[in-house]
Amino acid sequence: MYSGKTVFVVNPNAGNGATGKEWPRIGKLAGELLGPFETRLTEGPSDATRITRENLLRGIDRIICVGGDGTLNEVVNGFFDENGPIRKGAVLGFLPNGTGCDFCRTMPIPSGIEASLRTIREGYIRTIDLGRIRFRDHQGGAGIRYFHNIASFGLGGEVVDRVNRTSKACGPFITFIWATLVSLFTYEKKRIRLKVDDLEERTVDVFNIAVANGRYHGGGMLVAPDAVTDDGLFHVTVIGAMVLPLVFWHLPKLYTGKIKKIRQVSMTTGMRVSAHSNQRVLLDIDGEQPGTLPAELEIVPRALNMIMKA
DSSP states (O other): OOOSOEEEEEOTTTTTTHHHHHHHHHHHHHHHHHOOOEEEEOOSTTHHHHHHHHHHHTTOOEEEEEEOHHHHHHHHHHTEETTEESSTTOEEEEEEOSSOOTHHHHSSOOSSHHHHHHHHHHTOEEEEEEEEEEEEETTSSEEEEEESSEEEEEHHHHHHHHHTTSOOTTOHHHHHHHHHHHHHHHOOOEEEEEEETTSOOEEEEEEEEEEESSSEETTTEEOOTTOOTTSSOEEEEEEEOOOHHHHHHHTTHHHHTOGGGOTTEEEEEESEEEEEOSSOOBEEETTBOOEEEEEEEEEEEEEEEEEOOO
């Protein structure tokens, strides 16, 4: 059994408040399977980042995140500051219990609480890449954020903005599909200047562009079927502008893995991506909506040690 110090960073509001209600049961089971640990509950935005960073600085070397993809993104960002990793060799575990857990569709991280805890007890560690994005925050300043799964701009940002302003009582799939359908009726195509690595910059009219480390986002959309989290590359999916009937015709392909069959979709890989627009284009970073274009993205190879199934 692991002999170091462990802190659970718990978002009680995850899963529309279900995590807070279930935490006494989860915590008891965690104690039985993992031994002693400390618990830190978040109270608001960015708390998970602050709590993670504080505990790594005081010598904790295993952090377990309890929540959804948004909470996981905050915890991931707590592992780094402007100079790089806070504590080299520190390890992150994940107990998915939120509205969206798209990262678990890509990685061998079980969705059930007991199965997740047993995976953490087994302690198999895989080192994954992260993305780092510089962007314009909502105050007009410069923002910087790491992401473990997918950053997208266009429709994705508007969907996440709607999801985060909505009750999630119907579960992740219904919540995301409803937000997607409503956003489609109000969305205006975005004209984006896109550059990947040293390729020539191109201007594209799009519904959405996904810069992917993982494969799924938006509650189960398989937007980057070939993405691998430790290949040192982004997988960039450009969904071009279409008339609305065609969008609805192709929408099921986003869930069935047939996105490559859509003529208006193109894909490429690269280590650096830049995106600019004269329009206001919202970002979606691992299910959070922290700002807008312009954005500069770069892959950070082998950046984070995560616990998952062997």
